[in-house]
Amino acid sequence: MxxxxxxxDCLKDVxxxxxxxxxxxxxxxxxxxxxxxxxxxxxxxxxxxxxxxxISTVPGHAGCFVFGYVxxxxxxxxxxxxxxxxxxxxxxxxxxxxxxxLMGAKTVLLTNASGGINSSFKAGDFMILKxxxxxxxxxxxxxxxxxxxxxxxxxMSHVYDEDLRQILKDSAKExxxxxxxxxxxxxxxxxxxxxxxxxxxxxxGADAVGMSTVVEAICANHMGRKVAGVSCVCxxxxxIQKTPLTHDEVQAAAAEAAPKFKALxxxxxxxxxxxx
Ligand code: HPA
Numbered sequence: 001m002x003x004x005x006x007x008x009d010c011l012k013d014v015x016x017x018x019x020x021x022x023x024x025x026x027x028x029x030x031x032x033x034x035x036x037x038x039x040x041x042x043x044x045x046x047x048x049x050x051x052x053x054x055i056s057t058v059p060g061h062a063g064c065f066v067f068g069y070v071x072x073x074x075x076x077x078x079x080x081x082x083x084x085x086x087x088x089x090x091x092x093x094x095x096x097x098x099x100x101x102l103m104g105a106k107t108v109l110l111t112n113a114s115g116g117i118n119s120s121f122k123a124g125d126f127m128i129l130k131x132x133x134x135x136x137x138x139x140x141x142x143x144x145x146x147x148x149x150x151x152x153x154x155x156m157s158h159v160y161d162e163d164l165r166q167i168l169k170d171s172a173k174e175x176x177x178x179x180x181x182x183x184x185x186x187x188x189x190x191x192x193x194x195x196x197x198x199x200x201x202x203x204x205g206a207d208a209v210g211m212s213t214v215v216e217a218i219c220a221n222h223m224g225r226k227v228a229g230v231s232c233v234c235x236x237x238x239x240i241q242k243t244p245l246t247h248d249e250v251q252a253a254a255a256e257a258a259p260k261f262k263a264l265x266x267x268x269x270x271x272x273x274x275x276x
Contacts, residue, residue, distance in 0.1 A: 025105035031254025129229030182207025195239025
């Protein structure tokens with residue numbers, strides 16, 4: 001089925017439950033899922049209720065859209081995202097972000113867990129995405145261009161909005177949260193990288209590595225939305241950290257960082273509301 005048709009069908013399904021028009025779309029990465037439980041909720045729409053919408057198979061990644069308010073700001077949260085490594089076509093992987101933009105979101109805030117490559121980072125750090133590198137994940141815009149969404153050859157010189165990055169920095173400062181800034185690289189996963197791959201990625205200029213976000217950022221940018229990304233560095237990447245990596249370790253580190261991460265997201269969204 002045509003991608004735009006699929007999206008508009010999904011939107012119709014969402015609209016059976018709510019006509020809420022969010023200003024900000026938030027994708028909740030590992031460990032952050034329950035952020036959505038703490039907002040002033042208006043409506044929850046389970047992905048299962050949306051025909052054709054992909055559902056995550058990863059433990060710890062629930063699946064629903066949560067609509068509500070952070071301060072006065074109308075938000076929609078994606079509680080659980082699907083990853084390319086789960087076997088979905090890339091057009092399904094980005095469907096959630098595209099759908100939230102079609103619901104009305106003008107700003108997209110992407111979060112994730114990553115492995116630190118930059119040797120000045122340590123587990124538990126936060127990193128604002130300054131730029132990205134896509135490595136082996138297919139470009140989500142491959143195929144006939146969806147003209148209703150954006151142009152065939154979108155510019156990617158400024159994917160991560162300068163003002164939003166400043167807001168993230170100001171919010172972190174107010175909260176006394178130490179925050180880094182750097183280049184995030186998306187690989188496909190699901191295996192963690194080898195030490196030699198991490199050396200390669202370091203040479204390429206990457207500061208942190210993960211298995212999501214870049215494809216979503218490309219699509220939000222294609223649709224002309226303002227994008228920000230924040231990563232929780234949950235471990236140091238393979239070879240830098242001497243112990244083997246496990247998903248449990250990543251989740252435990254993400255859970256530990258969650259209270260600070262949530263405060264940072266809340267303050268950032270409040271500040272986005274004050275913008276204009
Ligand atoms: N590599 C890839 N993805 C990740 C990592 C990592 O080290 N940590 C958390 N997500």
